Amino acid sequence: MTPSSALGGPGSHSVSSTGGTASSTALLTDHYELTMLQAALRSGAAHRRCVFEVFARKLPQGRRYGVVGGTGRLLEGLRHFRFGEAELGWLSERRVVDEPTLEYLRDYRFSGDITGYPEGEVYMPHSPVLRVEATFAEACLLETFVLSVLNHDSAVASAGSRMTMAADGRPCVEMGSRRTQEMSATAAARAAIMTGFAATSNLEAGRRWALPTLGTAAHAFTLLHDSEEEAFRAQVETFGPRTSLLVDTYDVDAAVRRAVEIAGPELDAVRLDSGDLVEQAHHVRQLLDALGNVGTRIIVTSDLDEYAISRLQSAPVDAYGVGTQLVTGSGAPTASMVYKLVERDDASGAPVQVAKQAVGKRHVGGVKYPLRMLGSDGRADTELIGVGASPEAEDEAHRELMVPLVRDGEIFGEYTGAEGLRRAAQRHRRSTAELPPAALRLQPGEPVLPTIFV
Amino acid sequence: MTPSSALGGPGSHSVSSTGGTASSTALLTDHYELTMLQAALRSGAAHRRCVFEVFARKLPQGRRYGVVGGTGRLLEGLRHFRFGEAELGWLSERRVVDEPTLEYLRDYRFSGDITGYPEGEVYMPHSPVLRVEATFAEACLLETFVLSVLNHDSAVASAGSRMTMAADGRPCVEMGSRRTQEMSATAAARAAIMTGFAATSNLEAGRRWALPTLGTAAHAFTLLHDSEEEAFRAQVETFGPRTSLLVDTYDVDAAVRRAVEIAGPELDAVRLDSGDLVEQAHHVRQLLDALGNVGTRIIVTSDLDEYAISRLQSAPVDAYGVGTQLVTGSGAPTASMVYKLVERDDASGAPVQVAKQAVGKRHVGGVKYPLRMLGSDGRADTELIGVGASPEAEDEAHRELMVPLVRDGEIFGEYTGAEGLRRAAQRHRRSTAELPPAALRLQPGEPVLPTIFV
Incomplete structure (x- = not known):
């Protein structure tokens, strides 16, 4: 499936995943992403090949598992992550960055690779749910947007999944639009449907992703x-x-x-x-x-x-009609995912694993290769994460978790739009069905799969 | 100030308050607002004059006061609350409503009055923060959009206000974009600045409302x-x-x-x-x-x-740089405001006070007239709410709380845009300064002003 036909290009006025129409998503970001770019362009390090990973250090208090939400919206928004004249004009006028940086932004197209847990997949603490490989300049710019989408949608999806599990086949309907920001409402409706909700009350979400509304x-x-x-x-x-x-x-x-x-x-x-x-x-x-x-x-x-x-x-x-508690993540309104540099080239082009040492916020350097290990009963039993190389698991039953989402800047269209969402919902059903029965427990406890680094 | 010049009309592609561009905000609503319209058009009651009020039954657990946020965004979004061909086509195709209802929607323009606590004003439980007076048809359609904007922005504003109070003059910077949905992030940045934050990291918010970014x-x-x-x-x-x-x-x-x-x-x-x-x-x-x-x-x-x-x-x-806890309302991600019909005409055109009797969800019928009563020290001491008529308070020091925001469909532009936000920030400073010192206490307690109905 070729992606670019599914949604309008940056100049069109069709509906985008994020704003009202297909205007740029590029300023939905933090000021420092652009100042870092400017300084890195000057130091020359901006063009070093980098690997960033997205993960949550922990699940919300007492939760047994998390559900990846938002991947489709992220890819839809990525298509519109372009700096047009309106964006460049404002950045120039406000002197956010200098002229060479504006020139870089003018031509910005993400041309790297993105790999990740496909939407609907279950995740655990430290699961590398997304990996972005590109130059520092290209990958750095995406940080805030990537996190905004994944943190919100995964928070709603993780709550929604517990609700449909609790409802055990009885239909749940999403009705929370009035309790969250108006655009979050559309994203929340989408995440709810992904985790098995039968319908939503939100009309814009219905229009955007062909969801049943009622x-x-x-x-x-x-x-x-x-x-x-x-x-x-x-x-x-x-x-x-x-x-x-x-x-x-x-x-x-x-x-x-x-x-x-x-x-x-x-x-x-x-x-x-x-x-x-x-x-x-x-x-x-x-x-x-x-x-x-x-x-x-x-x-x-x-x-x-x-x-x-x-x-x-x-x-x-x-x-069941569910509102407030769904759209606010049932006590955990954000999934607390972070976007961390784990590897980058040195001056000679050789890859170097990197990690910060800050107290309580260390992360593990090096590219991660996750596998979901399965027991003899076919149930998941461990989140196995290899650092630097895929763990050897030939003899043991397991499942690969990461799939290519973007290659050389080309978006895999099967993860976007209404069809992408339909597949994500199927994946959510399969992935949760594979968990040990303790995943169904609502009382606080440990994550249902231990995360083991090898 | 005439409002319509400040932002583009419905057909333009300028930036709107809610989506990426000035496309319609009209489908950012719940399915049932339109089905109620259809049934009311059929019964003839759709054209009865109605008064809806927005209020929160309570403040978040232990909070001393709330801050009204989002009024400016609400008015900006109201300008784009129009059903264009794209919206009507989808509603028709999905048979959400019938042909006469689609005809009504085609010509929809809000032509009523909106009165309310201006943005930045402190509110208490049951404060009528917004009053919408129009036909049922016109007012009903706005419910979800109004609540989405006010519930989100007031939640962030109420949390932000406590943070700037605690910081007591030390600058706070809003940095939470990555922890909330990407469009919520812009609204949260705006609400933070309104409650005294010195700057935001969010560039789109900076562009949209001329905020300092860093x-x-x-x-x-x-x-x-x-x-x-x-x-x-x-x-x-x-x-x-x-x-x-x-x-x-x-x-x-x-x-x-x-x-x-x-x-x-x-x-x-x-x-x-x-x-x-x-x-x-x-x-x-x-x-x-x-x-x-x-x-x-x-x-x-x-x-x-x-x-x-x-x-x-x-x-x-x-x-202080503040992120997650600000944009998620510091434990209270929604302000839990509701939009309730309190008065409507009967068949003869005479006004009737109405209220539902549902257990735990009763509300007080009749149009409310709030006054903030002031003690001899000039500090606020009571939220006095008259039902059906303004309370008599000539001899006692008090302040009127409600201002006209929309009259006969014309939006008062001074509450919108960058200038409206600047005024809201001033108002927030004045309104919080007027509260009793207990408002500064962070430990859980009762609302700092009792709400008294007369």
Whole structure:
């Protein structure tokens, strides 16, 4: 698949992955990426071949695994990482960098290689989820953008995965747009679908990545009408009985009876958004059944997270609507990934492993080669990471984890767009299914696979 | 000031507040806003005059006050809240709504009034921070977008305010772009500046709202070179001695001596990014002074939040770089504001106060009129909220809190753009200065002003 056809080029006005349209993503970065470039151009080191790796030193407190999210968005955004006249003009006017640096930026195209865990793959502490190989100049410029995308989307994906695991097949719907920044909302919706959510309420995400969207009515719709009956009638007349009626604006019991009376036995669903949901779900189920509406589903929404979903599994709930806790990463709004230089050429062109020694922030120098080791039962049991060379694992069952995402600047299109997301969702299912059963535990604990460097 | 000139219209390709360019913001919304519109158009209630209010039921756990953020971005985005052919085509193709609804959307322009706490103002639980008055159809459509902007930006502003309060005049710099979604990063940078941060590392935010940006170098720049000395020399040759050198890649002591040797007495700053910052700041200060660099500043960065800043106040630190904890709201990544219908006309055109009765989610019906009551010392002492009519407070010192932001669809331009942000920052200073001293306390406690309904 050739990538450049999938989205517009830098000059077009088609929708991009990140902003409203395909304008440049190149200023979505930190000032110091450009000043480092300027100083490195001057010292001559800017053209040294470098390897940067992205990893998280640890998972959020007590989490058993993480899920890589955002790779597709990252590649989509990379296509628009170009310095046009608008960007160059501003950098020049504000004297962010000097003229030779502006000249370099004018011609900037990422021409290196990017390898990584494909989107949807499970990761552990220190898993090298992305590797960027290019000159310092080319790779340095991408740091902030790469981290912004991966840190946000992986945080949402890691939370979303726990929620769909807890829901154990019951559909989850993403409804958190209003609780996060408006563009984050689209990215969060995408990450949710990737981890098994059935649909999202976010229309822009639906448009951008061909996601199923849904929604019916809020309390305001009921309050707008002179009575609940009028509101229900308006909704059923408009959408037919295969709709979802919100039954907790006034009195739940009365609302359920009214909903059944108006919509009849075909009523698709009632939604509960407050109170003790376990108790209410049981009560409403009995009432619906008693009224003959055995096929009417119960949807619950109200500050749900993976723990609440788990508690509700014993109740007769048919679907979960999840908002705030999903889009804010359920207590871990960022995946805390970093982008570190691990190897670079010296003046003679020979590669040198490098690592900083800062207290508490050391990292392991050298290019990493990860393998997921599998036990005799086919379950994953170790994250094995070779430094400098791939570990020898011929005799043991294992799985390669890294795939080429960009080669010589050419983006592998199969990881982008709606199709890329569909594949990521499949990968998420396979990768989580391969984990030991302890991965399902919600209580705090150690990562489910030990990370071993060899 | 006329607003429409400040930013491009819906058809232009200038930069908007939300996406990369001035494309529509209208699909940054939930599916159900449009289905409610369709059902209300059918029932006829869509054209009833409505009042929606935005408020937070509570502050994040233990917080003393909140800060309204995002009003300017909201108004900037409202200009681009239009359904163009691209949006209508997708809605039609996916059958999100029917043909009459699409016709309504085609002509959609918000023509109502928006009143609210101006950006930078302090808010309390139940403060009506925004009031939207329009037909149901017009006001309903804005819900998700309004909440996304206010919830995110207010969360960051509320955290940022505590950090600048804790820093007590020492400059804070926002550096969190890499820890949040790439477009959230620009909004977070803006909110930080509004609450007194001196600068941001985010270039796109700098371009968009004329913010001061800064940054020099990361550990990768040192590691790129064959020695720390080469790296420091490259940086000082490029930017002169008035630069900031990062001194914790290898050995802090050696690096500080090296920095002084290379840059001389004019060296602007050294940056510490790891370890025990209090202890290190004291040590590095002594070393710099002993070397004669009494004017060289010490900048610290490393997972800072308001508590860490407070602890560092006793150390000889000259500036704080703040990242993750700022952009993720320091434990409260969303302000949890809601958008509730509080009044609407009945069939005869007479206004009716409305409120839902859902357990734990009740709200107070009727239009609210808030006043900030002031004590004899000029300090704020109560958030007084009149329901249905402004409270009588002629004899007592007080301040009006709500200002017109949009009238008959015309946006008041003084709240938007770089100038609007500058005014919001002034307002934040004044509004926080007026709070009782307990507002400065970082330990968990009650909101510093009681909210009283009359």
